[in-house]
Amino acid sequence: MEVAAENNRKDSKVYLIGSGIAGLASAVYLEKDAGITGENIHILEKEMIAGGATDGAGDQDQGYVVRGGRMHEMHYECYWELLSHIPSLEDPSVSVRDESYEFNQRFVSNAQARLLKDGQKLDVSSYGLSFDQQKDFIKLTYVSEKSLGNQRIEDWFDQAFFETKFWLIWTSMFAFQKWSSLAEMRRYMKRFMHLVDGLHKLGGVMRTKYNQYDSVVRPIKKYLEEKGVKFEMGKEVVDIDFNLSADKKTATVLHLKDKTEIVLGKNDFVFFTNGSITESTDNGSWDTPAKLKGLEASGSWTLWKKIAKKDKAFGNPNPFCDNIDLQKWYSFTATMKDSTFQDYIENFSGNVDGTGGLVTLTDSNWLMSFVIARQPHFPNQADDVNIFWGYGLYPDRKGNYVNKTMSQCSGAEMLEELYYHLKIQDLMAPITAAGKVNCIPVAMPFIDSLFMPRNRGDRPDVIPKGATNFAFLGQFAEAPKDCVFTVEYSVRTAQMAVYGLFDTDHKVHPMYESTHNPKYLLGALKAISR
Structure with a gap:
């Protein structure tokens, strides 16, 4: 890789494939720190909406949808630094970072109903x-990642x-499965050691004021558009040509689905978000289940598979996308024109909305979890x-009360299963009958793909x-030590790409390592032995 001052050229064009948080962050750093003019930054997005997995959409009549929720914490060094430059949509004199900090000072996570059984x-x-399990936990943090290979x-x-409460808290909070990568679990244990003591109450977990699309994506998009960055929606890249020699690798042509080509000039660059956890998702409805799609409906996985065959340095997508039955889960979003459910949960849990998490x-066959964010969750x-x-x-698995697998259930049936678990089916029946919900x-076929067991090199650097003009971004590029399934990871890869390919006076923010602090080590040791 050559980093040279002449790469700070005003006439360089940069093409970002994918408009998730990694692509958006890259665009900010390219314009702000690398001196690329906004008009020369092109974000090519297959979908008609930006944001990737940081999403949120809908209205109260059609129903809202958040496919997932992104938990944050104070030591997302790259992420909060990015948001410190982005003006809030509601008050442009305040950054999105400071808006989020202020919000989290008012609504502090302190879950009082983290695990339920029999309602x-x-x-x-x-x-x-057990003592042996505690020893295994500690031992895992001290072995090398390399020694773990692709163990589960x-x-x-x-x-x-x-069967332990620790695992029930861990698996539901982070979406790890028994068959998930042991190396990824080790990274989480080391990276979030300072949160282990308060994990049972979601202590230290931070959230944005609204859903992540409205709180993060829309402000960044507005910021970039004002800088002249071009968002080209509905543009799907289906192949990339490379000039590969013994010591250099150079991207030369982008092929689009509409049969057009983008020929890269000698000063041009391409950043590719390879893989996606929200590819091929499908929405059902109140009356109909969601459909499980696969690779054929995916853009980024198909493209990564194609280019991975050209050079082993481009990684190996197969472990991450070829086992949909081990990677999928289903989510649901309920929209209620009534406060009965929220009032019940607030009284039952002792948490006002936004503080419970x-x-x-625990006795759900589906291992179902739910969360009521601070209302309103949409502007x-x-x-x-x-x-919620x-x-x-x-x-x-079939439900405990509804005689169908979760994947076969409509929105109405998923709520029915939830109500029976909470023993509020009679309380909620009139609300449902009145059509107020x-x-x-x-x-979500690929949602857990980033936790699949992997070997070194499966995620490309x-x-x-030898790369001269391209970089990989996002959850399936390798950022040593940091944790996938976090917005921090995506922004870190953006910093690594921009500051690695361009001669700037900026460095990638160091990762916070709480294992170096005896206070947190002792706190974690006490917590796991409670």
């Missing part, structure tokens, strides 16, 4: 780990570990409308060795 709260003051979590811990039904949400989100990690299920 009642479980005591989570102890994680329930179940290869390390005994089967009883997966995830509630997990266009009326005062008398409440929404939920998901199930095991969508191929809608629920939209979503099938952000800037592969």
Whole structure:
């Protein structure tokens, strides 16, 4: 890789394939730090809406949809730095970072109903780990990642570990499965050591004022458009040509689905978000289940598979996208023109909306969880409308009350299953009968793909060795030590790409490593032995 001052050329064009948070962050840094003029930055997006997995859409009549929720924490060094430059849409004199900080000072996560069984709260003051399981936990943080290879979590811990309250909290909060990558779990344990003590109450978890599309994506998009950045929606890149020699790799041509080509000049660059956790998703409705789609409906996976065959430095997508049954889960978003459900949960849990976080039904066959964010969760949400989100990690199992798998259920049936678990089916029946509730299920075939067991090199380096004018971005590029399934990871790869390919006076923000702080190590040790 050559980093040269002449790369700071005003006539360089940069093409960003994908408009997720990694692509948006790259555009900010390219314009702000690398001296690329906004008009020369092109974001090519297959969909008609920007944001990738940082999403949120809908209205109170058609129903709202958030496919997932992004938890944040104070030590997302790259992410908060990015948002410190972005003006809030509601008050442009305040940055999105400061808007989020202020919001989290008012609504502090302190979940009082984290795990439920038989509709009642479980005591989570102890994680329930045996002495041997505690030793396994500690040992995992000290072995090298390289030594773990592509082992699964179940290869390390005994089967009883997966019945503990610690695992129930962990699996529902982060969406790890028994068969997920042990190396990724180790990264999480090291990266979030400072949160282990308060994990049972979601202590230290931060959120944005609204859903991530309205709070993060829309402000960044407005900022970039004002700088002249071009958003080219409905533009799908289906292949990339490279000039590959012994010591250099150069991208030369982008092929688009509409049969057009973009020939890269000698000063031009391309950044590719390879892979996507929200590709091929499908929305159902109140009456109909969501459909499970696959690779054939995907843009980024198909493109990555195509270019990975050209050079081993471009990674190996197959472990991440070829096992949909191990990667999928289903989520749902309920829109209620009534406060009965929210009032019940608030009284039952002791948490006002925005302070409780995830509630997990430990005896649910689907391992269903739900969360009521601070209302309103959308800027266009009326005062008398409440929404909440939920998901199930095991969508191929039949419900405890509804005699269907979660994947076969409509929005109405998913809510019915939830009501029975909470023992509020009679309370909610009149609300449903009055047509005051809608629920939209979503099938997400690749949502857990980033946790699949992998080998070194399966995720390509952000800037592969010898790359002269291209970089990989996002959850499936390699950012050593940091944790996938976080917005921080995506923004970190953006910094690595821009500051690695362009001669700037900026460096990638160092990762916060709480394992270097004895206070947090001791706190974690006490917590797992409670």
